[in-house]
Amino acid sequence: xxxxxxxxxxxPVNVEKIKQILDVNNGARVRTWLNICASCGLCAxxxxxxxxxxxxxxxxxAYKFKTTLGEMYKKKGNVDREFLxxxxxxxxxxCTTCKRCSMYCPFGIDIATMISTARTVCWxxxxxxxxxxRTLTNYRETGNQMGTSKEDFIETCEWMAxxxxxxxxxxxxPIDRPGAKYMYTVNPREPVYYPQDLGMAAQIFTxxxxxxxxxxxxxxxxxLPMFAGDRALAGxxxxxxxxxxxxxxxxxxxxTECGHAYRSAAFEGPYLAxxxxxxxxxxxxxxxxxxxxxxxxxxxxxxxxxxxxEPVTYQDPCNVSRNGGLWExxxxxxxxxxxxxxxxxxxxxxxxxxxxxxxxxxxxxxxKSRRMVSGKIKAEQIKATxxxxxxxxxxxxxxxxxxxxxxxxxxxxxxxxxxxxxxQMIIPDHLKPE
Amino acid sequence: xxxxxxxxxxxxxxxAFIVFIGGLILRLTYxxxxxxEKDKVFYNHMSLSWGLRSIGHWLIPLGSASMRNQPVxxxxxxxxxxxxxxxxIFLCAHNVLWDEAFGISLWSMPDKWxxxxxxxxxxxxxxxxxxxxxxxxxxILTSFWDYFLLVLTLLPFLTGFLAYHQWGPxxxxxxxxxxxxxxxxxxxxxxxxxxxxxxxFTRAFIGFEMGGRRKAxxx
Numbered sequence: 001x002x003x004x005x006x007x008x009x010x011x012p013v014n015v016e017k018i019k020q021i022l023d024v025n026n027g028a029r030v031r032t033w034l035n036i037c038a039s040c041g042l043c044a045x046x047x048x049x050x051x052x053x054x055x056x057x058x059x060x061x062a063y064k065f066k067t068t069l070g071e072m073y074k075k076k077g078n079v080d081r082e083f084l085x086x087x088x089x090x091x092x093x094x095c096t097t098c099k100r101c102s103m104y105c106p107f108g109i110d111i112a113t114m115i116s117t118a119r120t121v122c123w124x125x126x127x128x129x130x131x132x133x134r135t136l137t138n139y140r141e142t143g144n145q146m147g148t149s150k151e152d153f154i155e156t157c158e159w160m161a162x163x164x165x166x167x168x169x170x171x172x173x174p175i176d177r178p179g180a181k182y183m184y185t186v187n188p189r190e191p192v193y194y195p196q197d198l199g200m201a202a203q204i205f206t207x208x209x210x211x212x213x214x215x216x217x218x219x220x221x222x223x224l225p226m227f228a229g230d231r232a233l234a235g236x237x238x239x240x241x242x243x244x245x246x247x248x249x250x251x252x253x254x255x256t257e258c259g260h261a262y263r264s265a266a267f268e269g270p271y272l273a274x275x276x277x278x279x280x281x282x283x284x285x286x287x288x289x290x291x292x293x294x295x296x297x298x299x300x301x302x303x304x305x306x307x308x309x310e311p312v313t314y315q316d317p318c319n320v321s322r323n324g325g326l327w328e329x330x331x332x333x334x335x336x337x338x339x340x341x342x343x344x345x346x347x348x349x350x351x352x353x354x355x356x357x358x359x360x361x362x363x364x365x366x367x368k369s370r371r372m373v374s375g376k377i378k379a380e381q382i383k384a385t386x387x388x389x390x391x392x393x394x395x396x397x398x399x400x401x402x403x404x405x406x407x408x409x410x411x412x413x414x415x416x417x418x419x420x421x422x423x424q425m426i427i428p429d430h431l432k433p434e
Numbered sequence: 435x436x437x438x439x440x441x442x443x444x445x446x447x448x449x450a451f452i453v454f455i456g457g458l459i460l461r462l463t464y465x466x467x468x469x470x471e472k473d474k475v476f477y478n479h480m481s482l483s484w485g486l487r488s489i490g491h492w493l494i495p496l497g498s499a500s501m502r503n504q505p506v507x508x509x510x511x512x513x514x515x516x517x518x519x520x521x522x523i524f525l526c527a528h529n530v531l532w533d534e535a536f537g538i539s540l541w542s543m544p545d546k547w548x549x550x551x552x553x554x555x556x557x558x559x560x561x562x563x564x565x566x567x568x569x570x571x572x573x574i575l576t577s578f579w580d581y582f583l584l585v586l587t588l589l590p591f592l593t594g595f596l597a598y599h600q601w602g603p604x605x606x607x608x609x610x611x612x613x614x615x616x617x618x619x620x621x622x623x624x625x626x627x628x629x630x631x632x633x634x635f636t637r638a639f640i641g642f643e644m645g646g647r648r649k650a651x652x653x
Contacts, residue, residue, distance in 0.1 A: 027472030028465040032636055036629045039580055040511075041572035042500050050571070057574040066575070099644075103652050104500035106492055107633055108640025267647060271475065278478040278647075325649035349650050350499060 017124050019077035025117045033109045046104035048352040048377040049094050061101035061111045064090050069118040084127045091119050092129050093370055096358030098318040123229030131364030132228040139237055144220035146188040156191040160199035169433045171206045177213035183250035184214050185221035187258045187395045200418040208299040218244030221255050223264035227359030238269035245282050252283040257393035257416050259317030262286045262324050288329040288393050295336045306424040308338040313387035316351035317394030337420050342385040354378045356400025372407045379408035390414050435605050442612045450616035457623025458631050481646030488641025491653035498653040510558050517555035552595045559588045589614035
């Protein structure tokens, strides 16, 4: 029990509010799912939490949704704080909403969606991880999860453009340029902790001759309120991004190498932001798609002498592969970059979550030890490939595998696609500084 | 005793079939109306091919990764369903009754086959029952109702088998046979056994959700 999460309010439970949330979500799907689950248990082995916790039956997906959302409906919302605290443990500590179990369920019961609904119920009573709570304040006040000011963001972009002037002539990071083909959105982790990520993106776009811009607001494509259960704020966050792109007249929104940002922008965001047809108002493109196109179409060429000799594996982020349908792009990119590619098993849409998704990484130290336990499956998968380099187009996977690397002594280097492409791409003569 | 038999095969049978079919229609209509209001996501990403593929991979033996993870269960589960549907529909004795009552009948299988398939079916029920008890992740999810429904599904087959071989008190066994089958039919629309029809909708939905929307497979 997370005794130390002092923000969990001790107020009496607002049953009316819970009833309201349950009622809004009590559609044909939820009713059917809760009723027809045949308790066959097939979902259990699809869940990496279950596998990592020595097949503890209480960690099977069916048990998790039955004891959380199932109970809430059974009790018609009349639950107490003790119950909500128990739910807290399950909803955030034992599920990353990776959606793998719904593929393994004979009925295709969408357990992740039910877990998300239960998270919303808990959030409405102030029961949710403190790490996420902090980011919600930032989103509300500054429009991004780390509370970066507009000035700081623009300054970082300018700094990065200057930083790489010596390598690529005329490199810029355009801000708010109207009518660009791509409005590039990032994870605040990039400007704040890894500004070179912005520089790398700028290098690639410059070499590819891309028509792009960064927005001065709505540049944060992450959506942690979506994982915290705060659907109104989640909608607002994604709407800011859509609106900015529409205002700038951008043709498409490009998402950085981040998994859940793609899930938010392309799939869940439209509903959260109130688009009744469930489709984003503007086309959403993930970095793996664009980077692959660059290589395929020869807009970026790789120096064959720089291709990686060491064994390489690819971590499919849940929200890019299984929940994004983009599992081939990353593999095709790696064909250009590395000589010895070794896939994990299982892979593609069947790959296991790294254990850092669903808000787990930003949930902070309270959850770190759990992350290391549940990451066991990923660590074993990586170890079995014998790879020395793990490439992943997702910041959460990156951080989680970096932590697992230390915890399980994997001896690997974790990398984004951008980083390797930057190391290996040929700078055309006209872009070489004199 | 005969009077009881007459009630069960007369009005009893009518009631059972009407409740079975009417109940399923009622449940579907209710869910359909509700979904138009609250499940727009079901309709927004509809895709015939993704829906059919999502269903199809669960209709063929070991057609999904999940089944292949537990191949023995996967096959038993498959045989269970085939026998459950096939034996009563294609049983000669049942078709004779249809023929007598309405002058219509389907192809019927030789009695020998039906006999073997019934034994196989009862074997699969025993397997499923033991699996529920033996595997902790299944046991923890299983309620009394799950065991009850499994036994209820077994009863018409067990009594049919005994009646065919004329083992035990024939009349009582036959009455139990008809009675348990009628109860089963009546229970189907209002229990998790509604998956007889709802399976197609939930599986189609995850096909739409993963495929229609994300071009990703869901099996």
